[in-house]
Amino acid sequence: MMLFEQSRSRREAMRLAAISVAVAALTPRLAFAKPEDVKAEMDKLYGGKEMATGKLKLDMPEIAENGLVVPINIEVESPMTEADYVKSVSVFAxxxxxPxxxxYHFTPACGRxxxxxxxxLAQTQNVIAVAETSTGQLYxxxxxxxxxxxxxxx
Amino acid sequence: MAKTSARVRVPPKAKKDEIIEVKTLVSHEMESGVRKDSSGKIVPRNIINRFTAAFNGKVVFEAEWFPSVSANPYQSFFFKAQESGEFTFTWKDDQGQETTAKAKLEVA
Known part of the structure; x- marks a missing residue:
């Protein structure tokens, strides 16, 4: 009797496992962007041009307890003059x-x-920022x- | 549609060439378009997609926002004081609703 119960519950468990796999496969999951989507979006905006690191600082917490409100702070080193200023900064997740x-669209009037x-933030992930200067540099x-x-x- | 309200913080006075920080906050649910309601239907997207800051009628800073921006968006940026005048801030959402706020700046 005991043995029967066990095997029955085992069979039941197997059946449930099979169903849950099928359900998972059929239920449309909330679609998240993938790193490739971010790359595609960046290529669309910047034409795959080379980007340097350094002058752009992206300041975010290492751990966010609440993904609904994660502070993000961006700063680009730039003289912000008519001749050389940061035109735009885009952020991707x-x-x-x-993605x-x-x-952001900055003007020399910003000064900084x-x-x-x-x-x-829906989940643990990389956040990427790209800055474009009026002289065509990308960071x-x-x-x-x-x-x-x-x-x-x- | 809930009425939106905006708050801005600009120092009232600045010296010429001083760089000041402008802080803004607007109330908006920023409905992302991926959330489902209790009946399982997707709630249509309605976010503020553009924030514009102008000084004496000239645009000085603009932000395009996408659904990843938090509800009740906070936005800060900087401005180099040159002359006295007035800021006009505009937030525009997907349904075309516009919220505006103004702030004066005196440059000595």
């Missing part, structure tokens, strides 16, 4: 439903190419953020 997060806001920076509780609905 490798593990959110959409692009924001694009820096800005901060709060963003959503990039990357930051990995570990997320305890994800944002982005679901």
């Amino acid at each position: 490798e593990g959110n439903p959409f 692009r997060v924001l694009t 190419a820096a800005a901060s806001l709060r963003m959503r 990039t920076a990357k930051s990995e953020v570990k997320v305890t509780i994800g944002g982005c609905g679901g």
